[in-house]
Amino acid sequence: MNKLITLGLVLALTACTQKVPQQRAVYLLLDTSGTYTEELTKAQNILNYLLATLDSGDSVAVARIDSGSFSEKDIIAKVTLDERPSQANQQKRAFKQRMDDYVKSVTRGSRNTDITGGLIQASEYLAETGAGEQYVLIFSDLEEDLAKGHIRDFPITLAGINVVALNVTKLRSDNIDPRDYLKRLARWQERVVTGGGHWQVVNDLERLDQLIASR
Amino acid sequence: MSSDLFVIWPGEPAVNLALWLVIIVVMMYLGRDASHQLLNQTGRSIYRTMRIAAFSLRAWQQTLRTRNQAILQSAGEAQVRRVIEREFVRVNDTIARDLGHYPTLHRQVSDTVSRLEDDYNRAIDTPPSPPAWLEVVNTVASIPRNGDPAAVKILDRIQQTLEGAHRETMDAYIKASRQSHKLLGSMQPLWRQVGADLQKVKHDVESLEERAAVIDEHMTEYQAIRNSSEAAMSKLTSSSLTQFFISGLVLVIAVMGGLINFQLIAMPMSEMVGGTSYIGAMKTSDIAALVIILVEIAMGLFLLESLRITHLFPIIGSMDDRVRRRMIWVTLTILTILATVEASLAYMRDLLALDREALTQTLAGASVVEANFRWIPSLGQMIMGFILPFALAFVAIPLESFIHSVRTVVGLFAQGVLTLLALLARLLGALVQHAFRILVHAYDLVIMVPLSIERLVTRSARSKVQTSSSGANTEVLWQKEESQS
Structure with missing residues (x-):
């Protein structure tokens, strides 16, 4: 009997020491400004x-980046899978349908690009989910163009969040001077890392499986 | 700083080394007896300790051997006893089935024999034989007819009467003979029936004799085991090892089957208990699936135990027959319910996989294609889900064999380890003792210079003593000779 209890305790301890797979939360920011809508x-x-x-x-969750992105109204769809x-x-099907409908509805881009606002909104959403692995995917050229009066030049908190810039397209000016592109990336990296996050750039969308592996 | 302590002659390391060597050699020479004693005693004591250890290990090994033999003997006795019991049950069945009808058979044979006797008696009741009549008729017929006509007429009448009587007698005789033949003919099937009945009795008795011979063989084996004969024990050990490997192999197969079963029901189980909760590092749904499989195995164990096929739980085996039968039905019902649950889970798994596949195709932008003959894998999974629990239920049989044989195998392994350890202890003791002897010689090798000097001095002193003693002896002899002369 004692041996059985000891065995049970050992198994329980072994089970407790092993890492439990964590839940994941992904916030996808879509740049809808200018020509990026294409x-x-x-x-x-x-x-x-x-x-x-x-x-x-x-x-x-999927949210758009427009002139003022720090708003719940910019969230296109969000779901926690049952x-x-x-x-x-079923939830996935419904989510896909809403996304398809949204993409069809976008006809023209927003005047300004408030990436920082969207990032703050994303960090709030991710913190609320309490997920073990948190990702913000920014689908943008990372060229921020704030509306007049919007203040965004302050440090943002992104502790433990993996921020991934996807499909960072090169602007016409980048082609003239590639250093602009590199500087832009470096600036965002600095902001993210300073805020406690992890920075990554994935321009080849075929390599998305390196980001979030399926279980 | 500390190295300065060893410097005797500053600035002359070679001289220092030589001086230290001399000092060490002298010290070692002076402490030679004590050092030899120390080395010899240490070597000897280690050797003795190792011998004692080896002796203890051998004693443990013997104890273990005796215990293993007792286990083997007990297991062998139980096995042969079961076989003998089974043989007796068969004999009982044979007697009940075949010889149970013996009184009827006996009455049948007796009746047949009585009928045969009656028929025989009736067959021998025949009229007297006709030859005597025939002589009388011939005598009357041979009397000469040359006399009185009245006498001739009388004689003819007598002859006619006699011939009529003879004919009647012959007719009666033929009729009686025919009747006898008929009776004897009707006796033929009766004889055949008697023969068949006796043949049946013979067959039954012979089958009993065969059973008795088998029981005798088992009894001889049982006796040999009880007497712990070498051949019987060797046979039991070999049988136990074979059982260990075979049952181990079957258990591995069962584990594989269990894994397949687990894969079949783990995913759909998340539909019932949720797929996001964890106990430790394992999904609750996985644990639930595992529990179902383990409960099935447990039910299988109880079922086979109730059927008295296995004997892992003596309390179940010794239950009242009525309770045991009830337990058989209960466990069988639970097992069937669980198998049905598994079959439905397997079907749900197929549906989920189908749904997931359709979703993946939709997400990939492809149109969902309905696969043909999709019902075949669905049906296959359902059948597997239903059959596997029953297949797993039979794991109790190899499990019992494995548990019984593993005791013997572990015992044999432990015996081997103890024997090896004892051998190693003895070897180590001998080696250490030998090493210390070598050390003694090496010690003498280091101090060979003073030892050689000592040997020279001793030899010269001894020779002087011998010379002086021989000189004294010569003087004594001379004095003796002078005194004699």
């Missing part, structure tokens, strides 16, 4: 990949 079909593919990868209990796989599949 890239939205790529964003759809990214979202489809995310939906195929995420499991029950994971959360996903713990039952069949229900989660």
Whole structure:
């Protein structure tokens, strides 16, 4: 009997020391300013990949980057997948449908680009989910163009969040002087790392599987 | 600083070394006896300790051997006893089935024999034989007819009467003979029936004799085990090892089956208990699936135990037959319910996989294609889900064999380890003792210079003593000779 109890305790301790797979939360920011709206079909593919990868209990949200992105109104769709796989599949279908509808509805881009506001909104959403792994995917050229009067030049808190810049397209000015592009990336990296986050750039969308692996 | 302490002659390291060597050699020479004693005693004591250790290990090994033999003997006795019991049950069945009808058979044979006797008696009740009549008729017929016509007429009448009587007698005789033949003919099937009945009795008795011979063989084996004969114990050990490997192999197969079963129900289980909660590092749904499989195995154990196929739980085996039968039905019902649950879970798994596949295709932008003959894998999974629990239930049989044989195998392994340890201890003791002897010689090798000097001095002193003693002896002899002369 004692041996059985000891065995049970050992198994329980072993189980407790092993790492439990954590829930994931992904916040996808879509740049809808200017000519970048043309890239939205790529964003759809990214979202489809995310939906195929995420499991029950994971959360996903998609928000647009416009002139003032620090707002709940900019969240296009958000969902926390149900713990039952069949229900989660239904949620994924509905989410995809809403995203498709949104992409169809976008006809013209916003005048300004408030990436920082969207990032702050994303960090708030991710903190609320309480997920173990948190990702912000920024689908943008990272060229911030704030509306007059908007203040965004302050440090932002991104502790433990993986910030991934996707499909950072080169602007016409970048082609003239590539240092502008590099400087832009470096500035965002500095902001993210200073805020406690992890920075990554993925321009080849075929390599998305390196970001979030399916379980 | 500390190295300065060893400097005797500053600035002359070679001289220092030589001086220290001399000092060490002298010191070692002076302490030679004590050092030899120390080395010899240490070597000897280690050797003795190792011998004692080896002796203890050998004693443990012997104890273990005796215990293993007792286990083997007990297991062998139990096994042969079970076989003998089974043989007796068969004999009982044979007697009940075949010889139970013996009184009826006996009455049948007796009746047949009585009927045969009656028929025989009736068959031998025949009229007297006709030859005597025939002689009388011939005698009357041969009397000469040359006399009185009245006498001739009388004689003819007598002859006619006699011939009529003879004919009647012959007819009666033929009729009686025919009747006898008929009776004897009707006796034929009766004889055949008697023969068949006796043949049946013979067959039954022979089958009993065969059973008795088998029981005799088992009894001889049982006796050999009880007497702990070398051959019987060797056979039991070999049988136990074979059982260990075979049951181990079957258990591995069962584990594989369990894993397949687990894969079949783990995913759909998340539909029932949720797929996001964890106990430790494991999903609750996985644990639930595992629990179902383990409960199935437990039910299988109880079922086979109740059927008295296995004997892992003596309390179940010794239950009242009525309670045991009830337990058989209860465990079988639970097992069937669990198998049905598994079959439905397997079907749900197929549905979920289908749904997931359709979603993946939608997300990939492809149109969802309905696969043909999709019902075949669905049906296959359901059947597997239903059958595997029953297949796993039979794991109790190899498990019992494994548990019984593992005791013997572990015992044999432990015996081997103890024997090896004892051998190593003895070897180590001998080696250490030898090493210390070598050390003694090496010690003498270091101090060979003073030892050689000592040997020379001793030899010269001894020769002087011998010379002086021989000189004294010569003087004594001379004095003796002078006194004699």
